[in-house]
Amino acid sequence: GVAEKVVNMHTVGNELLQNPSKEIMYLNAVKHDNVLSMYGFCFHSTGSCLIYQFMANGSLEDRLQCKNGTKPLSWTTRGNIATGIARGIQFLHNVETPLIHGDIKSANILLDSNLEPRIGDFGLARTGPLEKINKSIGFDVSHVCGTRPYLPEDFCKNKKLSTKVDTYSFGVVMFEIATGLRAFNRYKNYKYLKDMVNKHDTSSIANIADKSAGPDPFHIFEVLIHLGKACVVDLAEKRPEMVVVYMNLQNYLSSKSDVNNVEANSEKYNKNTSNAQIQLKVTGIIFDFVQITTELYDVTHPLVVISAVVIFWLRAEYN
Incomplete structure (x- = not known):
């Protein structure tokens, strides 16, 4: 299942509207069993929507x-x-x-x-x-x-x-x-x-x-x-x-x-750390795209599409 988080432009200030772009950057840069998974996002003129794993x-x-x-x-x-x-x-x-x-x-x-x-x-x-x-x-x-x-x-x-x-x-x-x-x-x-x-x-x-x-x-x-x-x-x-x-x-x-089991968890930790280091480097590149889209609020804009494609590729590559 999935859950969504909606940020409404009419009920929050401009500063808080930058937060979804941060969440997109970090939640897709770090992959770990104890970090919430994000499945997708959408920016629109009325706000933004982030899709998460259902808890x-x-x-x-x-x-x-x-x-x-x-x-x-x-x-x-x-x-x-x-x-x-x-x-x-x-x-x-x-x-x-x-x-x-x-x-x-x-x-x-x-x-x-x-x-x-x-x-x-x-x-x-x-x-x-x-x-x-x-x-x-x-x-x-x-x-x-x-x-x-x-x-x-x-x-x-x-x-x-x-x-x-x-x-x-x-x-x-x-x-x-x-x-x-x-x-x-x-x-x-x-x-x-x-x-x-x-x-x-x-x-x-x-x-x-x-x-x-x-x-x-x-x-x-x-x-x-x-x-x-x-x-x-x-x-x-x-x-x-x-x-x-x-x-x-x-x-x-x-x-x-x-x-x-400590050894099993240590092995899991090392694997997650290695993948996250690679993802953080690549995600830093697309973060500029995401920051721009927070100003555009247009889900059809090419930069939004490019960001989404790269993010989902990262998730598939390092799952």
Whole structure:
């Protein structure tokens, strides 16, 4: 199945209308099991339409809230979801041209029919200087974008973007997975989930575990909280790289279950990385076409057709 995302010209500003072109560039440049697949796109005078792979289980945010009567996620499933998200983010950070997602949150994590997570919504994604993008010092951006409860204070104040922003955001997502609570609640004494988690010490932290998840024989709650706290420390240079977070999650779950296999996942990671490096180079060429089409909004324009043909060729070539 497929799902579509429609951007209406009459309800959004000109700046937001540039986001679909970014999504086209990045979603077709990176091919990974934990990144949402895009099947096609269309620009028109009234807006744009992006066609995605259909995600049967909706967003992680909705599933954690048991929206529409869905069943609570077990601790094993929550651990696997956290690991899949981490795998996807560290992949984005470690391709030849590293990519910062910029808006990691539970609403942007979609779950397929097997509850495998896919990272979506690349409208705020950015690349930067190779010597700075993977360093805690980051590079300057003109304004802060993203969702406030998931953003570190240093980025909001200094506007220096690095992969450590995604690390922080993922830490908040791990808190959501562990507690079942929203990242922000204006009616709580501690409005930000991060602050509420940090106020608990070892003796009381278990009180905020999501009881609907059932028994937790593998202590996945504790692992999520422990790694989450490491990800949301105030100093960017103290936050771990996402590859470290991923390997910690993967190794822990692998030690508890035969389902996950580190060697198999490492082989999959290497293959995906190689293909993505090739695709990023070629996609950089067609990105100019896509930027122009956001101004044309004409699906019949030759540049739109050329962009579509090249993009679909890339998808077929590196599937």
